[in-house]
Amino acid sequence: MFEEKSELTTVQGGIPQEIEENPNHQLLLSCEGNIREECQGTYISKARTLFTIGFYDHAVLEYWNRAITDLKDKLTIYGLEHFPSELNLKIKTREDISNIKDSQVIEGCYLLGIIDDEAYTFLKHCLAVRNNFTAAHDTESPIDPLEALNLIKNCVKYVLQRDVPSPAMTINDLLQYIQSENFDVDHFKEVIKDQSPKIIESFLRRIFSEYIDPQTTKDYRDNLKLIIKEVWDKVGEEVKSDMGQRLMQLKLEDEVDKSLYAMDFILQVKGMKYIPKTVRKHIFIKKSREFLHAHSGFNNFYTEVSHAKELEELGFNIPDEAMKAYVKAITFSYTGNSWGISDGAEPYNQSMIENLPTKGKKCY
Incomplete structure (x- = not known):
């Protein structure tokens, strides 16, 4: 029906x-x-x-x-x-x-x-x-x-709906690859781009230790220089601050060679602001005084260049306690002497003057 x-x-x-x-x-x-x-x-x-x-x-x-x-x-x-x-x-x-x-x-x-x-x-x-x-x-x-x-x-x-992750890299294998003749920076970037923050953090700590080891070969360290900024940019502020603390600890322990390599590492990644202020101020004061000494010395137009470059590479997070010495050094070099100025140092001085914080400008 x-x-x-x-x-x-x-x-x-x-x-x-x-x-x-x-x-x-x-x-x-x-x-x-x-x-x-x-x-x-x-x-x-x-x-x-x-x-x-x-x-x-x-x-x-x-x-x-x-x-x-x-x-x-x-x-x-x-x-x-x-x-x-x-x-x-x-x-x-x-x-x-x-x-x-x-x-x-x-x-x-x-x-x-x-x-x-x-x-x-x-x-x-x-x-x-x-x-x-x-x-x-x-x-x-x-x-x-x-x-x-x-x-x-x-x-x-x-x-x-989310895809499966890429297998995590084995840090030891990756370090061996960086040391090998087959090392390729572009391939390295592909390997790490999908890795988790946890793995990247562990890897950065490891390559920092490798970099500052005095026994590390020049070729290996040169290869690390090619990739440390890439890794550094992928980690958070806390890990970067840990690297700065490591440098301070090395200086306190009077580990001269390791602290020099650690400083080079920090410069390579442009991470000066993560070094504790108590250490950073001494670094800026020391470099500023060396720059001023070069300006006052023999053949200053030539010798100023490397000092200006090194000071500018420290970045612009200048502790207040170092500001006076910093401004004095770049001002003396920038204005020159009766013979003129150092053309090689001039672009570095210009950069430092343009990036002076408010407190630095008040020193003039």
């Missing part, structure tokens, strides 16, 4: 609707369309079925479990040997990582840079929702379809 319909229906606002017409179902399908192909499969199809018949909490769990599995896969691909030691977990194999908490998976991915700040924040929120408002635990407030869709959307946006 009546035509039989095979389509599933849902109830929304007390009104039966075909699945294809249900806006929540359409939003779910839209999310699915952004999932990487290798992440499609049993979890996702099961979640779709559960969602369409109204078991939103169970659908959310399927999506969450797929997202956590994907994060574990990404940790494995990145290299379990790099798993953050801060979490105090012994992770050697894929089985080890299968047994840790979801919160630790998220934390590990964040510390390694596999997920960014935004993803970390939203995934932590998703975990709280999963723990308190889904079938994972007893709850008196079941999740509604909109909240379920929001969690599913975040699982897709921050995990399931």
Whole structure:
């Protein structure tokens, strides 16, 4: 008597609707369309079925479990040997990582840079929702379809649609490559561009130690000079400040050779401002006095050039205590003597005068 319909229906606002017409179902399908192909499969199809018949909490769990599995896969691909030691977990194999908490998976991915700040924040929120408002635990407030869709959307946006990371580089292997005859700067840049901040920070600390080692060969140090600025620019302020502190410590320990190489490293990366002011002021005063002495000495038009260059290369973060000596040196050289000025020193002097801070200009 009546035509039989095979389509599933849902109830929304007390009104039966075909699945294809249900806006929540359409939003779910839209999310699915952004999932990487290798992440499609049993979890996702099961979640779709559960969602369409109204078991939103169970659908959310399927999506969450797929997202956590994907994060574990990404940790494995990145290299379990790099798993953050801060979490105090012994992770050697894929089985080890299968047994840790979801919160630790998220934390590990964040510390390694596999997920960014935004993803970390939203995934932590998703975990709280999963723990308190889904079938994972007893709850008196079941999740509604909109909240379920929001969690599913975040699982897709921050995990399931994002590509797997490049395997983390092995620092020892990379250092050997830098020392080899096959070393190529452009290839090096390609290798490190997708590495996590954690790995880059560790690598910078290591090449700093290699650079300041008096036993390091000239060829090796020259190769390091080609790449240290590239690495330096990828790390945060805290790590850069640590390098400045290392230089101060070397000077306090009277490690003459190491402190000289450390100073050269800082100059190569234009990092003078990260040297503590107590040390930086003495560096500026010493270089300024040497410059002024060269100006007053024999053949000054020639000898001033290297001193002007060295002083200008220190940058323009001049401590107040060194300002007077600094301004005096560049002013005397810039104005010259009765025989004229040093043409070679003039562009460096011009640069230093143009970049004088307000306190320096008041010295005139």
